[in-house]
Amino acid sequence: MSLQLKAGLVITLTIVTLGLLAPWIAPYPWDTIAIKSRFLPPSATHWLGTDEFGRDVLSRLLMGTRLSIQMGVGATLISLIFGVPIGLAAGYFRGRTDEILMRTADVLMAVPPIMLGLLVLAVTPPSLWKTAVTVGFVYIPPIARVTRSVTLSLAGEDFIQAARARAESTSYILFRELLPNAWPALIVEASLRVTYAILLGSALSFLGLGAQPPSSDWGLMISEARAFIDRAPWIALAPGLAMCTLVVGINLIGDGAREYLDPRLKARIEKA
Numbered sequence: 031m032s033l034q035l036k037a038g039l040v041i042t043l044t045i046v047t048l049g050l051l052a053p054w055i056a057p058y059p060w061d062t063i064a065i066k067s068r069f070l071p072p073s074a075t076h077w078l079g080t081d082e083f084g085r086d087v088l089s090r091l092l093m094g095t096r097l098s099i100q101m102g103v104g105a106t107l108i109s110l111i112f113g114v115p116i117g118l119a120a121g122y123f124r125g126r127t128d129e130i131l132m133r134t135a136d137v138l139m140a141v142p143p144i145m146l147g148l149l150v151l152a153v154t155p156p157s158l159w160k161t162a163v164t165v166g167f168v169y170i171p172p173i174a175r176v177t178r179s180v181t182l183s184l185a186g187e188d189f190i191q192a193a194r195a196r197a198e199s200t201s202y203i204l205f206r207e208l209l210p211n212a213w214p215a216l217i218v219e220a221s222l223r224v225t226y227a228i229l230l231g232s233a234l235s236f237l238g239l240g241a242q243p244p245s246s247d248w249g250l251m252i253s254e255a256r257a258f259i260d261r262a263p264w265i266a267l268a269p270g271l272a273m274c275t276l277v278v279g280i281n282l283i284g285d286g287a288r289e290y291l292d293p294r295l296k297a298r299i300e301k302a
Contacts, residue, residue, distance in 0.1 A: 035286025041279030045272070049095030058086035060093040061244050069262045079264040081255070087268050094246035094269060098228050098276065101162050101247075105227035106220050108166025109173045114216065116170070117177020118204045122185060132178065135171035143168045143230055151239040158247070161240040165227045176219045180212040221284035225277045232273060248273050 048055070057077070064084030072079045078087035120131040138146065150164045184190060185208070193203050232249030234240040241247035243254070248269035255266035 032286045032289050034282045034289070038279050038282025038284075038286055041275060042283060045095060045276050045279065046099060048092055049099055052092035052096060056086075056089035056092045058089045060089040060246050061085065069258070071262075072264055078268045079262065081251075081262070081265045082258055087265055090246035090251060091248075091268050091272055094248045094251060095272070095276075097158065097241060097245065097247045098232065098273065101158070101165065101231040102224040102228035102280075104162040105165035105169065105231065106223045108163060109169040109223060109227075110216070110220060112166075113170040113173030114177050114209070114212075115204075117174040117179075118181050118208060118212075120174065121178040121181025122200075122204060122208065124182075128178070131174070135174050138168075138171045139175075143226070144233055147230060147234050148237070148239065151234060156239045156242060158235075158241045158245070161231050161234050162227075165230050165234070168230065169223050169227065173216075173219065173223065176215060177212060180215045181208055184208055184211055218284050218288045221280055221287060225280045225284075228273065228277065228280075 062085060064080070067076075067080050067084035068082055070076050070080040070084075076086050076088065078091065081087055081090070116131055116135075120128040141149075146168050147161075147164050150167065151160060154160060190203065190207055193207050198207075231240055232247070232252070235245075235247045235249030236253040238253070241250045243250065251269040252266050255262070259266055
């Protein structure tokens with residue numbers, strides 16, 4: 031196991047553990063308002079200070095960890111559930127099926143993700159689950175293209191030809207032969223998409239189209255802290271640094287997993 035993968039696992043698992051234990055380890059209730067304690071700087075009483083309503087920033091940060099992880103993982107699962115079958119079909123059947131599916135994906139990918147998210151969410155009342163579904167929809171085309179690329183490289187392999195010679199069904203070849211061999215590349219891509227989903231979900235919450243007050247979503251926390259950035263910068267710095275740390279940890283896992291799962295890349299690194 032590479033140093034990158036170990037570091038990524040330590041960082042990510044630490045943050046995930048803190049998020050899971052948040053209801054029990056948070057020093058204060060995350061939504062308790064204490065007007066007399068507004069804008070307190072970091073201290074032994076409030077490790078990360080308090081916000082404009084006197085709420086403990088550390089407690090809100092810990093509870094927001096859950097929301098950000100749920101957003102990233104949930105959106106990525108949605109993109110995998112729909113993107114992987116589309117990519118398998120495009121890469122296996124090729125021809126007109128490939129053209130229709132990939133040209134549709136190209137059109138969607140031509141629109142910036144934040145713009146596509148805004149277009150979908152602007153016509154419906156904002157909520158966290160709608161944001162997760164929207165972010166998942168935005169990243170279906172990239173997942174489909176990666177799956178198609180892997181499928182094209184595997185379609186000519188001997189084990190696929192042997193399955194066809196045995197007159198196996200198309201669904202068997204797609205999901206029992208191709209998909210298991212495509213998972214290494216998809217795992218790496220999915221780890222990267224989790225970070226993109228967290229960042230995009232936070233951006234939408236920052237713009238008011240994701241989580242709504244009094245939620246402790248990291249993007250919403252940063253948005254609410256804008257007006258007080260000069261007076262109490264710790265309110266915005268805490269969720270911003272937490273988001274950066276989580277993204278770095280997941281990216282390290284993705285890079286380390288790519289080296290670990292790709293024998294050719296692993297061999298080149300060892301030679302170097």
